[in-house]
Amino acid sequence: MSDEAVSLELLRAPVGTHDLMPGESDRWIALLAMFARHAQLYGYGLIQTPLFEDVRLFKRGVGTETEVVGKEMYEFEDRGGRAMALRPEGTASVVRAFLQARPTPPFRAWYAAPIFRYERPQAGRYRQHHQVGVEVLGISDPDVDVEVLGLAIDYLTGLGLQGFTLRLNSLGDGACRPQYLEALKAYLHDHERELCDVHAEKIDRNPLRILDCKTESCRSVSVSAPSMADALCDDCATHFERVTEGLEAGGISFLLDKRLVRGLDYYTRTCFEVTFDLGDGELTLLAGGRYDGLVEVLGGPPTPGIGFGSGIERVLLACDQQGVFDIPSKSPVVYVVDTTDGRAARDLVAEFRAGGIEAERGYGNRSMKSQFKTADRSGARFAVVIGERELEAGTVTIRDLRGDDEQIVIVRSEALKYLSDRSITAPEGSS
Ligand SMILES: [Zn+2]
Numbered sequence: 001m002s003d004e005a006v007s008l009e010l011l012r013a014p015v016g017t018h019d020l021m022p023g024e025s026d027r028w029i030a031l032l033a034m035f036a037r038h039a040q041l042y043g044y045g046l047i048q049t050p051l052f053e054d055v056r057l058f059k060r061g062v063g064t065e066t067e068v069v070g071k072e073m074y075e076f077e078d079r080g081g082r083a084m085a086l087r088p089e090g091t092a093s094v095v096r097a098f099l100q101a102r103p104t105p106p107f108r109a110w111y112a113a114p115i116f117r118y119e120r121p122q123a124g125r126y127r128q129h130h131q132v133g134v135e136v137l138g139i140s141d142p143d144v145d146v147e148v149l150g151l152a153i154d155y156l157t158g159l160g161l162q163g164f165t166l167r168l169n170s171l172g173d174g175a176c177r178p179q180y181l182e183a184l185k186a187y188l189h190d191h192e193r194e195l196c197d198v199h200a201e202k203i204d205r206n207p208l209r210i211l212d213c214k215t216e217s218c219r220s221v222s223v224s225a226p227s228m229a230d231a232l233c234d235d236c237a238t239h240f241e242r243v244t245e246g247l248e249a250g251g252i253s254f255l256l257d258k259r260l261v262r263g264l265d266y267y268t269r270t271c272f273e274v275t276f277d278l279g280d281g282e283l284t285l286l287a288g289g290r291y292d293g294l295v296e297v298l299g300g301p302p303t304p305g306i307g308f309g310s311g312i313e314r315v316l317l318a319c320d321q322q323g324v325f326d327i328p329s330k331s332p333v334v335y336v337v338d339t340t341d342g343r344a345a346r347d348l349v350a351e352f353r354a355g356g357i358e359a360e361r362g363y364g365n366r367s368m369k370s371q372f373k374t375a376d377r378s379g380a381r382f383a384v385v386i387g388e389r390e391l392e393a394g395t396v397t398i399r400d401l402r403g404d405d406e407q408i409v410i411v412r413s414e415a416l417k418y419l420s421d422r423s424i425t426a427p428e429g430s431s
């Protein structure tokens, strides 16, 4: 490759990634604030774990059989020869941190974190995407499942989203699932020749995955397959009834989706997804469930757990589709135009910012006209002007850029108070 081609490539974000730029990121700030506020209402604290962990954490905690770990994980050896991996999902690290710190349960944590998967890039699918999510450890009470789902739905509706579908299922537990899996395997073997090539081979290893295979052949077989929800033991059935009762009591509508599964043994009971119809396909906005067996799989004491993760890019794609959560870019309140030598602008923006007013200024002694152009483009509400006349008189001219260009001249020391009385103090998108 020529030097020039290499340089051009260096100026592009890696395939499957994107830059979040100022302006666009104002929406992210608002989204994160929204999620944080809901999470706090439900009693969660923020957790931040490393981007990378020992690769064995994910191999054990997520499973080498999964696409996420088996095919899509970013693995690397660090300079000390340790096998590491970039986080391919949110839960394993949180559980690891919980086991390391050993806080007294119940433990409730929320996160906002980049997630790395070597996938084929497409709409709403990135090699580095970002998720918000929660995990609750130490409570098996079905009311917690309802709370976790309540938080998920509050968050999505808080953004203004409508028309999404909450799909719900129960995966049973160690008492009832083994029996069900045998019945499922027997059924699948009876229909072995109708399954897709991949799954015809996997009946004994991972029969549940066939239920969410997207090929026509597997789908038509799975329609009449026995379902876990019909084979729950009494404890699991009681748990599930309490969850659906709680959702109904909270006015949260859901769809019982008997084909909704997770392929790993440590997933138990409640399992859910929120999907959104994009018109030309379905987008999963959020997915989660109970993982009562995970803490033990990772070497901790038996501890029930439940949580969900939700892709920010996907949720914003759904918002775009519906024309909701359209957060305007943040503009400064004040733009200082100084045609003397910039010292007045320097001192005034410092004074305004110290007083809590978002302020920008022109630099480089450009002409009045050019500075006003920039002020207009910045979206500022007011221009505060200092020319020779104002400098001599100890005044400033304040012009309302969004009104009829009305302007007044006031004593410089009163400018801050004048602006404070008139500016919009609450940041947009915080309500
Ligand atoms: Zn299949």
Ligand SMILES: [Zn+2]
Binding pocket: 172, 173, 174, 175, 176, 177, 232, 233, 234, 235, 236, 237
């Ligand atoms: Zn059970």
